[in-house]
Amino acid sequence: MKLFSPLAVNSMTLPNRLVVPAMVTRLSGEDGFVNQPITDRYVRFAQGGAGLVVLEAMAVHGSKSGPLLRISGDEFVTGLRDLASKMHDAGPGKCAPQIIHFLKISRTGWRQKVQDLSVAEVLAIPGLYAQAAVRGLQAGFDAIELHMAHAYTLSSFLSRHNGRRDDYGGSLQRRLRLPLETLAAVRAAVGANVPVGIRFDGEECVKGGYTLDEARVMALRFAQYGVDWLSISAGGKFEDAQPREGEPLYPYTGYSGERCMPGRNYPPAANLYIAAGIKDHLRQHGLFTPVVATGKINRPELAEDILQAGQADLIGMARPILADPDWPRKVQAGRFDKVIRCCYANVCKAKDERFQTVTCFLWPRGAIQAPQSTDTTPPVWPAKGAALVADISQARVSLKWNAAEDAEGVYGYDIWRAEGTSPPQRIDAVPGAVHAYHDSNAVAGLNYRYFVQAYDFAGNRSVASSEVEVSMP
Ligand SMILES: Cc1cc2nc3c(=O)[nH]c(=O)nc-3n(C[C@H](O)[C@H](O)[C@H](O)COP(=O)(O)O)c2cc1C
Structure with missing residues (x-):
């Protein structure tokens, strides 16, 4: 598979094409x-x-x-060095800190905007990034990623909502100025051989925001300035965030937030067209800067198709790797059937929003890390069987089944549905303590078949339950 082929990025060689994009954990204290x-x-x-x-x-x-x-200071380097070193000992991959500058927000709903910064404050930003990048190298990281996406400072300079009237706002060239000066400062500080990537929004996904049209040009300029990879995100803006009384604005509560972390109601690879459009534009200009596509990509065939079609060079997987950090290892061994699959319930996003430890909805209750197990025995259905039943009420299908059994415990259930004669699709998952599921997406005129499969902590799956067939009235 191309997914497991190496890729040279400046002086580093990635052992495969899978990237875990930055995901705030809220595991640190406010001391950082x-x-x-x-x-x-x-x-x-x-x-x-x-x-x-x-x-x-x-x-x-x-x-x-x-x-x-x-x-933000030398006092942080020791801890980061220990972390980088342990990560290098743990696996074959490379690691890079994402470094960020953000503006002030308050519980009153007030937020600082780029137009509130003095010129001196603007001019200080490239140096802050450069110093942080140098600290990242001192800590032993392989590369540095500059955060220019979502609601944060450099993204807000790129934004069409940048309200500055000086050389750092207005035209596209002026909006690009600070991000490019930042890239140049980081490059000057770390040298030509250190891989430096940028994450930025390929679309703002807010009214009046920029779209792929301008993002193509931004990408081109970043590439011309020598960035080593471009990780494409979308949305996550303050402009459409939903205010909540007494809480600071969280930039992922509006439509743009949904586009950043597309939930259950979005199709797979929901933002792929953006990364693909950017990559195409770069190639048309003879630039081969690797592009990372992210957003609801979690099946190996889909990831492989994207790479084979040349729509991206690297595949970003955030929530799927949170759900099952062993996704790459399992899939490389040909065992996608053992992967605990993200169901995009976005509980992780909700936790981030509340500054709570970011965990996965599928993990056992109270766990702060993904469970690990070397068990090889799959769960089994009880002697009375799964006895899956379906009931139609309020124009939705309600499923119920008997709990499966497993020596270590049943971790969860995959819900499978086939429409008519189409092959079954795994439509969702529920944690092990839950033995019921409501499908609100079944409609009259179509026939459905359902079954469920239990899985354990190692991802061993039970045989499929008995099936039920449903015709919506
Ligand atoms: C809890 C959480 C925290 C995130 N934190 C960051 C972050 O610090 N920086 C960033 O660029 N993106 C962040 N993201 C966005 C992800 O990197 C990713 O782009 C998004 O989840 C869509 O990819 P996915 O469908 O593979 O999860 C975060 C996403 C989640 C769910």
Whole structure:
């Protein structure tokens, strides 16, 4: 598979094409130091075998925030060095911190905008990124990713909502100025051979925001300035965030937030056209900067098709790797059937929003890390069988079944549905304590077949339950 082929990115060679994009864990305290739970989370990601793990956004400056890692002073280097070293020992992949500058927000709903920054404050930003990048190298990371996506400072300069009237706002060239100066400052500080990537929005996904049209040009300029990879995200903006009384605005609560972390109601690879459009534009200009596509990509065939079709060079998987850090290792061994599959319930997103430890809805209740097991015996149905039944009420199909049994415990159930004569699709998953499911997406005029499969902590699946057939009235 191309997915498991290496890729040279400047001086580093990624062992495969899988990237874990940055995902805030909220495991650090507000002091921003690396601690044991953070180490455990990233060592686990590294063990899982992804080609590149980008560590959660860490602040380049001292501004107050909720729990967030920091790289804003030399005092943070020791902890980060220990983390990088443990990640290198744990797996074959490379690791890079994502470094971020953000503006101030308050519980009153007020937020600082780029037009509120003095010129001196603007001019200080490239240096803050450059110093943080150097600290990242001192800590032993293989590469550095500059956060220019979502609601944060550099993204807000790129934005069409940048309200500055000086050389840093207005025309596209002016909006690009600070991000390019930042890239240049980082490059000057780390040297030509250190891989430096940028994550930015390929579409803002807010009214009046920029779209792929301008993002293509931004990508081209970043590539011309020598960036080593472009990781394409979308949305996550303050402009359409939903205010909540007494809480700071969270930039993933509006439509643009949904586009950033597409939930159950979005199709697979929902944002792929953006990365593909950017890559195509770069190639038309003779530039071969690797492009990372992310957003609801979690089946190996889909990832492989994207790479084979040349729509992206690398595949980003955030929530799927949170759900099962061993996705890369299992899939490389041909065992996708053992992967615990993300169901895009976005509980992780909701936890991030509340500054709570980011965990996965599918993990056992109370767990702060993904479970691990070497068990090889799959769950079994009880003697009375799964006895799956379906009931139609309120124009939805309600399924119920008997609990499966497993020596270590049943971790969850996959819900499978076939429409008419089409092959069954796994439509969702529920945690092991739940033996019921409501399908609200069945409509009259179509026939459905359902079955469920139990899985254990190692991802061993039971045989399929008995099936039920349903015709909606
Ligand atoms: C809990 C959580 C935290 C995130 N934190 C970051 C972050 O720090 N930086 C970033 O660029 N993206 C962040 N993202 C966005 C992801 O990197 C990714 O783009 C998004 O989840 C869509 O990819 P997926 O469908 O593979 O999950 C976060 C996403 C989640 C769910």
